[in-house]
Amino acid sequence: MELLSVHNLTYCFGAVPALTDVSFAIEPGEVIGVVGQRGAGKSTLFRLLSGAVGPSSGEIKVDGRCVIHKNVAHVQRLGIVAVHQQLQLVDDLDILHNIFLGRELCGPNWFPVLPQVGKMMQTARALLTAFELPLELIEQRAAGLSTEQRQVIALGRALSHPCRLLLLDDALAVLSFSRQQILLERIKALAAQNIAVIMSSDDLKQIFAVTDRVLVLYQGRQVAFRRTSESTPREIVELIVGSNRQERVTPVIWAFENYYAAQQQAEELRRSQLELRQNLEAQDSLNRELIDRLHNQVEALDQLNLALQQVSRRLITEREAERKALARELHDQIIQDLLSYNYQLEEAEDEVGEESLRQKLAEIREGIRQVVGGLRLVCSDLRPPTIDHHGLSAAIRSLVSQWSEQTGITVELEMDPALGRLPEPIELSVFRIIQEGLSNVRKHSAATHVNLSLQRTSTASLLVDLIDNGQGMTESINLVDLTEQKHFGLVGISERVSLLGGTLQVVSPPGGGLALQIEIPSPYPSIGDV
Numbered sequence: 001m002e003l004l005s006v007h008n009l010t011y012c013f014g015a016v017p018a019l020t021d022v023s024f025a026i027e028p029g030e031v032i033g034v035v036g037q038r039g040a041g042k043s044t045l046f047r048l049l050s051g052a053v054g055p056s057s058g059e060i061k062v063d064g065r066c067v068i069h070k071n072v073a074h075v076q077r078l079g080i081v082a083v084h085q086q087l088q089l090v091d092d093l094d095i096l097h098n099i100f101l102g103r104e105l106c107g108p109n110w111f112p113v114l115p116q117v118g119k120m121m122q123t124a125r126a127l128l129t130a131f132e133l134p135l136e137l138i139e140q141r142a143a144g145l146s147t148e149q150r151q152v153i154a155l156g157r158a159l160s161h162p163c164r165l166l167l168l169d170d171a172l173a174v175l176s177f178s179r180q181q182i183l184l185e186r187i188k189a190l191a192a193q194n195i196a197v198i199m200s201s202d203d204l205k206q207i208f209a210v211t212d213r214v215l216v217l218y219q220g221r222q223v224a225f226r227r228t229s230e231s232t233p234r235e236i237v238e239l240i241v242g243s244n245r246q247e248r249v250t251p252v253i254w255a256f257e258n259y260y261a262a263q264q265q266a267e268e269l270r271r272s273q274l275e276l277r278q279n280l281e282a283q284d285s286l287n288r289e290l291i292d293r294l295h296n297q298v299e300a301l302d303q304l305n306l307a308l309q310q311v312s313r314r315l316i317t318e319r320e321a322e323r324k325a326l327a328r329e330l331h332d333q334i335i336q337d338l339l340s341y342n343y344q345l346e347e348a349e350d351e352v353g354e355e356s357l358r359q360k361l362a363e364i365r366e367g368i369r370q371v372v373g374g375l376r377l378v379c380s381d382l383r384p385p386t387i388d389h390h391g392l393s394a395a396i397r398s399l400v401s402q403w404s405e406q407t408g409i410t411v412e413l414e415m416d417p418a419l420g421r422l423p424e425p426i427e428l429s430v431f432r433i434i435q436e437g438l439s440n441v442r443k444h445s446a447a448t449h450v451n452l453s454l455q456r457t458s459t460a461s462l463l464v465d466l467i468d469n470g471q472g473m474t475e476s477i478n479l480v481d482l483t484e485q486k487h488f489g490l491v492g493i494s495e496r497v498s499l500l501g502g503t504l505q506v507v508s509p510p511g512g513g514l515a516l517q518i519e520i521p522s523p524y525p526s527i528g529d530v
Helices: 042-050 072-077 095-100 117-130 135-139 147-159 177-192 204-210 233-241 251-279 285-351 355-382 385-389 392-407 424-445 479-484 488-499
Strands: 004-013 016-026 031-035 057-062 065-067 080-083 165-169 196-200 213-218 221-227 410-415 449-456 462-468 503-507 514-520
Touching: 004 042, 016 042, 016 057, 016 213, 031 042, 031 177, 031 204, 042 072, 042 080, 042 165, 042 196, 072 080, 080 147, 095 117, 095 135, 095 147, 117 135, 117 147, 147 177, 165 177, 177 196, 177 204, 196 204, 204 233, 213 233, 221 233, 285 355, 385 392, 385 424, 392 410, 392 424, 392 449, 424 449, 424 462, 424 488, 424 514, 488 503, 488 514
Parallel strands: 016 221, 031 196, 031 213, 080 165, 165 196, 410 449
Antiparallel strands: 004 016, 004 057, 057 065, 213 221, 449 462, 462 514, 503 514
């Protein structure tokens, strides 16, 4: 018999649907994995099943009977226990009382209100031992715990009481690898005891390790409910992202390579279609059917190109966010720590009387200063702080100045005074294009001079010209060949320009060298957007 089933479960935040028409069922002892991107509705589903919120429409059945999830306590009485992403611990209470808060183990029937502290202590110790935590934590307040320890205590609240269905909303994410394996083994043990489990995780290895079926959500809708043994991780990933894509070497390069390969294939199919139309106009229906099939393939490839572009934009955005976070972490933690150590060494140097030790400390401090300088350059490369505070124009001037000083190559910069501010994604993309272009000049051109120009046209387009006086290129540019040779400089520039809807021309000026001519159409926000 089905332990729990949901039919057309829907939940809306006001007029905005967060989850729409989700239907599935789970049997005793079954483990179901819930997967999807952020915003797909996973946490909303867990909140509905746990009674934290009520559905906007649809029904939930337990043991075949339609029930109304009034609140969390009501759902717990039905044997359904949940561990949510937002951990609900009382910071002023110790671990023992957090585990059993509201569900204390009480005495025998003749005195049921007296908690059995010894039995509760024994259960809590067993939990800490199982998850490899020191027993001394039992008496510590929850406020002093790490995030991982808090997650273990939240799991302990759910595991320390009998239940029929355990809901785990991304419960493994903050655990160390060893504790993840412990929890996965515990899930298998619960399933063997006929206890059902519904879990969400971004790690498909975990999903495929313990689940019987997988529920895939995409933008708040259920797109698949499959048996795990009949699926592959790649199929699940395609459903999660809503795109049929292959394995990739690196996220952005993979999307770019396949985008251009698909474009080339589409062009070949278009030529085949044109030749067929010219040579087979009077042929029978079979040839007509072939033409129609080729036409459908061309349309499908065009749709694939658009999907790949969307994937590339998303991946580039995520990569820039990761670079920004890494730069902030380097600057706010590592660099600040090194500066603190340097200050401490300076104080120690003043207190040391022996000249040789003073000299050694001075050398160490100088080494730390050089490391800090190098890290600041790395931070600037990961995410130029100037672009966030002062915009593209200031960031380009800073980049050109540093690059020229490092390489010894002079740069003549011409910047339109009316360039103004652009949307952040466009400013970052233009900055990365110029950064990669200068890197190509340094690596391949043997140039001594560079002209860089950024101009705004009368039609609000942005023109970027990067010209060097180096050795140039003797053969015409073929981006597909460059991709196969893993020469990603011009490939990366072309990709970013393409995603901005712009055009790129690579020409060899009469006087030698190489010129990149880029036009980005109307990157400025319209009046209605301001």
